[in-house]
Amino acid sequence: MQVSETYKSGFVALIGRPNVGKSTLMNHFLDEKISIMSDKPQTTRNQIRGVLTSDEGQIIFLDTPGIHKPKSRLGDFMVRTAQDTFNEVDLILFLVDAEEGLGGGDRYIIESLKKVSTPVFLVLNKIDRVHPEKLLPLIDQYRALMEFQEIIPISALQGSNTGSLKELILHLLPTGPQYYPSDQMTDHPEQFIVSELVREKVLRLTHEEIPHSVAVVVDEMSKRKGKDLIFIRCTIFTERKTQKGILIGKQGALLKEVGLQARTEIERLLGSRVFLDLWVKAKKDWRNEVNMLKQFGYRDE
Missing domain, CATH: 3.40.50.300 (P-loop containing nucleotide triphosphate hydrolases)
Incomplete structure (x- = not known):
């Protein structure tokens, strides 16, 4: 432009x-x-x-x-x-x-x-x-x-x-340069937006204390050779084992629904078919641990 x-x-x-x-x-x-x-x-x-x-x-x-x-x-x-x-x-x-x-x-x-x-x-x-x-x-x-x-x-x-x-x-606003290319809508990497979309579905499908105790980390995001398919593995962290059980749901039903809803929007974002592999881990009181906050992208300086 x-x-x-x-x-x-x-x-x-x-x-x-x-x-x-x-x-x-x-x-x-x-x-x-x-x-x-x-x-x-x-x-x-x-x-x-x-x-x-x-x-x-x-x-x-x-x-x-x-x-x-x-x-x-x-x-x-x-x-x-x-x-x-x-x-x-x-x-x-x-x-x-x-x-x-x-x-x-x-x-x-x-x-x-x-x-x-x-x-x-x-x-x-x-x-x-x-x-x-x-x-x-x-x-x-x-x-x-x-x-x-x-x-x-x-x-x-x-x-x-x-x-x-x-x-x-x-x-x-003042007169100034165009800081970003015309087709760029965010400066965040795709992995960040993917993790946020997964967290959004957790927020939508869970209640009480679980939404605030959840963090999502993208462990792997890679395109499969010879296929129009992107493999994404995410870990959803909660603070307690009881929360982990609720998030997984009976016979994995709730976690499956999180994956289905998130995958639809991630495919729209990436313009490709996606295989979304979700795991849940409990990490006690992570919201107050400096090292965990840094690992999850929340700098505590």
């Missing part, structure tokens, strides 16, 4: 409490699943980069973990990952849940945002679930706490007003 002198480019952080729709918004902009989604809190653990390229500019979105009160070293890492982006980007999109309204978590984030010089857009998501008459009073509540560069109501799920949001982002 030929980049003009008016070409815009920059980095935009998506921040907010867990489950406000950060991943949904990024996936909507990219029209591709780069960041996994779930109705379970704290789904996103790492910083996920998604690249949106157009003739007008290139927006690099940073989908960050939901900011919450951490209860483990993993939680500390997640919150620090989100907060570290505040001064490293050109723009912050502070997403809030319009249906839930202003809460203590939002107030905590706002106090942190007051300390940075980066421009902040307040993005009220899930407006499809709120009566229009309730939006203006809600906006006034947030505006009373902090001055925002822009305030934009949207529905990331339905795509309502997201076009206007994109235009406002491009208008604010």
Whole structure:
């Protein structure tokens, strides 16, 4: 793509409490699943980069973990990952849940945002679930706490007003180079996205404490010679043997369903048939072990 002198480019952080729709918004902009989604809190653990390229500019979105009160070293890492982006980007999109309204978590984030010089857009998501008459009073509540560069109501799920949001982002970003090739949508390796897709299916199919106690590692990913087939072996780690048994399920039924659902999306991602081999191991209290966090890709520095 030929980049003009008016070409815009920059980095935009998506921040907010867990489950406000950060991943949904990024996936909507990219029209591709780069960041996994779930109705379970704290789904996103790492910083996920998604690249949106157009003739007008290139927006690099940073989908960050939901900011919450951490209860483990993993939680500390997640919150620090989100907060570290505040001064490293050109723009912050502070997403809030319009249906839930202003809460203590939002107030905590706002106090942190007051300390940075980066421009902040307040993005009220899930407006499809709120009566229009309730939006203006809600906006006034947030505006009373902090001055925002822009305030934009949207529905990331339905795509309502997201076009206007994109235009406002491009208008604010500086002129600059195209950082990534036009056809690249993320800077994460395929192995990372594969492991996240497997973890997403675990989140979707399990309940109670299991979703937060799971990590997925891709042990092998190789193309079989002479075949249009990619072999992938993953290990799903849990914290207790009882969780391992629940995740495997009666006669392996739950693990099989995780594999079936994950394989469908992985094949779409890779454009090839996939043989997905899943194993489950129990590793006691891994969320508080520094070495395990590093092994699973969660740096604890």
